[in-house]
Amino acid sequence: MTILDVRDLNVVYRANGREIEAVRDLSFTVEKGDSMAVVGESGSGKTTLAVAIMGLLPSQAIVRSGQILLEGQDLVTMPESERRKIRWKKVAMVFQASQNALDPVKKVGSQLVELYLYHNRGAKKEEALDRVAKALLTVNLSQSIMNMYPHELSGGMKQRAVIAASLLLEPDVLLADEPTTALDVVTQAEILLLIKRIVSERGLTLLFITHDISLVASLCNRIMVMYGGTDMESGPMRDVLLSPTHPYTQRLMEVLKGLEEGRLTLEQLREDQGRGCPFLSRCRFAESRCAEGLPKRRSLGNREVRCLVRGEG
Ligand SMILES: Nc1ncnc2c1ncn2[C@@H]1O[C@H](COP(=O)(O)OP(=O)(O)OP(=O)(O)O)[C@@H](O)[C@H]1O
Numbered sequence: 001m002t003i004l005d006v007r008d009l010n011v012v013y014r015a016n017g018r019e020i021e022a023v024r025d026l027s028f029t030v031e032k033g034d035s036m037a038v039v040g041e042s043g044s045g046k047t048t049l050a051v052a053i054m055g056l057l058p059s060q061a062i063v064r065s066g067q068i069l070l071e072g073q074d075l076v077t078m079p080e081s082e083r084r085k086i087r088w089k090k091v092a093m094v095f096q097a098s099q100n101a102l103d104p105v106k107k108v109g110s111q112l113v114e115l116y117l118y119h120n121r122g123a124k125k126e127e128a129l130d131r132v133a134k135a136l137l138t139v140n141l142s143q144s145i146m147n148m149y150p151h152e153l154s155g156g157m158k159q160r161a162v163i164a165a166s167l168l169l170e171p172d173v174l175l176a177d178e179p180t181t182a183l184d185v186v187t188q189a190e191i192l193l194l195i196k197r198i199v200s201e202r203g204l205t206l207l208f209i210t211h212d213i214s215l216v217a218s219l220c221n222r223i224m225v226m227y228g229g230t231d232m233e234s235g236p237m238r239d240v241l242l243s244p245t246h247p248y249t250q251r252l253m254e255v256l257k258g259l260e261e262g263r264l265t266l267e268q269l270r271e272d273q274g275r276g277c278p279f280l281s282r283c284r285f286a287e288s289r290c291a292e293g294l295p296k297r298r299s300l301g302n303r304e305v306r307c308l309v310r311g312e313g
């Protein structure tokens, strides 16, 4: 069953009198229980996508067109009063750099209890305490951290606490935006294992956002590769890793193999915008027709690929 269906989504930011197209004609679907990796380099629109799904875009951003269907209901046109009932309860998010989201002057326990009570008006404090204790248990944190301040926790513990917070209202879909980036490799691996276990125990649907394809190879069963705000290639993880079809995915795999370090500056990315395929200037297969517009998505076997040249097989 399709739980999330994003169709032709366009999100722009208005900044300094100009518009930045952060998400362009992006389309993908996620089946219930899937773990989908959203992979792309800095500035490719990953966070904008996730925040748009949460309905928490800043005021300078607008969803220009498209749909975000959650179990068939369009979140884009849904009134905020309805959306509030869904946010955190059906779809929750672990924000990028969210270790810093904990309030430094409040104990971890009371922050989580407040969060629970805020979203469950009328709930009793005992119920909230019980739910917080369970959520902490899920992320392998002992109850004693409830009486600790954020600065008393290690980076990994803080990230666990933030994950516990995202699970408090028992969402069906979890959006995790670079949840391991600031951590050392050992802690990173622990958090990945933790997420993997929670996803399987709860039957969660996961969108795991990262710039590091190697991180998600074994965590996720599906992958969407983003570039310039749009979906370049999406399909089953194993198949995309074994036979990347889009030139950009191929390039990512080369980077992974250590052949080449390829990072794009935001300035380069912006230059590319509006000139046909976003990957045009770096693509070794590029032809003049690639400059004519954003290539349409095509089905190639079990893959959706946005490429004119490769699309011809
Ligand atoms: N608040 C904002 N105002 C203006 N432009 C923004 C804002 N947030 C993001 N952008 C721009 O939108 C584009 C996509 O940014 P986004 O943060 O979604 O990318 P990302 O893939 O999450 O990058 P990263 O890997 O660095 O987190 C970028 O060009 C970025 O500069």
Ligand SMILES: [Mg+2]
Pocket (backbone or CB within 6 Å): 046, 047, 048, 096, 177
């Ligand atoms: Mg981001």
